[in-house]
Amino acid sequence: MSLAPADRRRPAGGKRPADGDGKRPADGAGREGGGPRKGGRRRALRWSAIVLAVLITGTAGAGYLYYEHLNHNIKKDPLNIGDEKYRAAESKANAAGQKPLNILLIGSDARDSAENQKLGGAKDTFNSAPRADVQMLLHVSADRSNMSVVSMPRDTLTDIPKCTDPDTGKTYAAETDVITNDSLGRGGPGCTVATWEKLTGIHIDHFMMVDFAGVVSMADAIGGVPVCVDANIYSHTSSGKGSGLKLRKGTTSVKGKQALQWLRTRYGFEDDTDIARTKAQHQYMNSMVRQLRENATLSSPTKLRGLAETATKAITVDNGLGTVAKLYDLSKELRKVPTERITMTTMPWEYSTTYSGRVVPRPTDAAKLFRLVREDIALDGKDKKKTTTASASASATTSTDPAAADDKIAVQVENGTRTDTTAAVRGRATEVAELLVGKGFKEAVADSSTAPSLATTAVRYPSADLEGDARRVAKALGIPASAVKKSTDVSGVTLVVGADWSTGTKYKAPAQDDTTPTSADALNGSDTTACMHVDPNYVW
Structure with a gap:
């Protein structure tokens, strides 16, 4: 998998069928650098895994030239390259004039470099179209009191709007009932953003993308993330399927390649589906949030500088986040949310009746979850009571x-x-x-x-x-x-x-149910008890 972007040189070459682990290559060259700005504060570096990319501003005393260097590390792409008619309306401000923030986190399985290819798999997939194997919508409430994360399984069938590649000008026709992670190979992350807006009606303000190598390097930079399994696990089959993850029962701090294996594991967790993999990703991200907020070792200037280099080289963002200063401003907003008010969810789903092994949004529950996000209603149920009918x-x-x-x-x-x-x-x-x-x-x-x-x-x-x-x-x-x-x-x-x-001449609006659907499988950010169940067939 991976948690976000890749260098986006667009390769020639066509699609290839998805395999069980969602392995798919990428493309990608970076965009121009942005204008720099002097320093931020070291304390910004203690925020969260979700926004690891914004933890780049704490390198004290680096000076103008160093920040200019970091700015030019950052790769950029247009925010939305989809059909204009599917653009979602911008979020409305609350009574205090504050607006919510919606950020799409994308994990690219790019195989466009020797390092990505080594981490990602087969030689015949080198430099083919990338796939958005991880997609998570991060919603920060207008008052910054809470945060919601909605994951979409990579096997979700949806409609992808017409998208135009910003590099080549090539237009990709709209498609229906296609796997959602195909969107990234149709012009870049801006097409994945467009696909989300068309499906959910949620206006997306920014995106962050990282590839295989980025996940490994960032996991190394923070010193590891604790994860838990309820039995010894080895994600490997005789036919070559599996991520290769091998852990003993209990809690282990994973980093580097092992962290990537955890995030990509499908064969070995629960029922060996992409849904189980999403749960493992939620556990990892929650744990990383806590790790970054508690890890005092990041106060070392050398470690901070290394993390700044790693993060800025690993991410691709939209132009609205394309400088260290803009990422730092975002980090300040995100740091306002307490860990216990972060809720991780999965889009409610059901199996497709037409395509084996694929899923589709569960009509009522998915629509409800998307509405809660659109209307800025906290998924943890702890919002103050609404006074308006x-x-x-x-x-x-x-x-x-x-x-x-x-x-x-x-x-x-x-x-x-x-x-x-x-x-x-x-x-x-x-x-x-x-x-x-x-x-x-x-x-x-x-x-x-x-x-x-x-x-x-x-x-x-x-x-x-x-x-x-x-x-x-x-x-x-x-x-x-x-x-x-x-x-x-x-x-x-x-x-x-x-x-x-169904009857009568006077409409009476039903009482609004603002509770998060149980099918969203919510996990609170402060939950330290989460532990992945291991499929007995993968126990060693």
């Missing part, structure tokens, strides 16, 4: 797009009242369309076909120039503004009547 938030949220007159707004009404146990309510779209006509929306019409089931009624619109119209329709029916969403699946303002409004 759904209807109050509807009036509080405004749009810059003015609505047309009610009788000029074209509305299509769809019937999404079907549930897992009941059929759609016959004629429901027609009933609600007639209700709208009675309220002055003369161009409201019913769609006679049955829409996909929808638990909660929603109003959708395809482009910004129809947002005001969509919000006007919602307000007229008492539907909260949070249910008004931009969607490329509709061609005009579309009201989808959900299972929560």
Whole structure:
């Protein structure tokens, strides 16, 4: 696996099939360096594994030239190279004017250098397209009181939007039902960002990427990370599968190549799936957070300088994080979050019915998890109680797009009242369309076909120039503004009547459930008891 970027020289050569360990090569050359700025503080170096890349500013007394050197170590790529119509709206500020931060962490399996090839595998994979084998969305709340991490399994099938390679200008056509880690080879990390935004509707502010060699060098720089297994493990099969990880039962401090093996292990943990590998990655990252916050040895100027060199050479970031100063500013924000308010989760998933061994987002639970992140709701359930109701938030949220007159707004009404146990309510779209006509929306019409089931009624619109119209329709029916969403699946303002409004003429918004789905498998950052279960077939 790996936790983030690679040098991005784009190789010629095509895709190759994924193997059990997700081995896939990369491309990559670095981008230009940014303008330097003088020092930061040593204490910045005690932050977290997740943001190891930002721990580069504590080299006291290095001076302007040294910081310029570090700046030029950093490789940069555009933030989002996807189709403009799939861009998610920027996060809204809270009452204090603060905005949440969303950072996509990418682990590239690049095999574009001798070192990466040695760590990554087979000779025939050298310099082929890289894959984003680790993808974690890091969400920092607007008030900096909590942090949530959402991992997406590398075997997830999703839709990848059209992406344009910033180096070559090559355009990759949109694809449906493809494995998510293919996104990195379609123009770079900016395509992985675009894929996440299309799926989740979450605006991503930055990305950080690291490759095999980067994981090894950074693990060495911090002196190792404690991890735990409940039995002796050797991840190896007679056919050559497995990461090669070999550990004794209990807790071991891993670093270097062994740390990479831990992060890449699939065969040997639990049921030998990518889901189990994600859990192991969460354990590693939580442990690294604690290690960096507690490790006093990082106060050594020599160790700090080495860590600064390692981190800046290992990462690729978007232009918004492309200097030591910008990374230091980010580190200050991240350090505000207490360890006990960090929550690691996995996107709720279920097995695909069409592609063996692949997974897809679990419809209700995944959508709920993404909504919690979009709405900046803490996944640990420790947020202060909200004082606004759904209807109050509807009036509080405004749009810059003015609505047309009610009788000029074209509305299509769809019937999404079907549930897992009941059929759609016959004629429901027609009933609600007639209700709208009675309220002055003369161009409201019913769609006679049955829409996909929808638990909660929603109003959708395809482009910004129809947002005001969509919000006007919602307000007229008492539907909260949070249910008004931009969607490329509709061609005009579309009201989808959900299972929560199967009868009656007055809509009543259901009570909002803001608890994290149990299927997200949440792990708290301060949990020191986590220990990976070893598949008995891999015990030695």
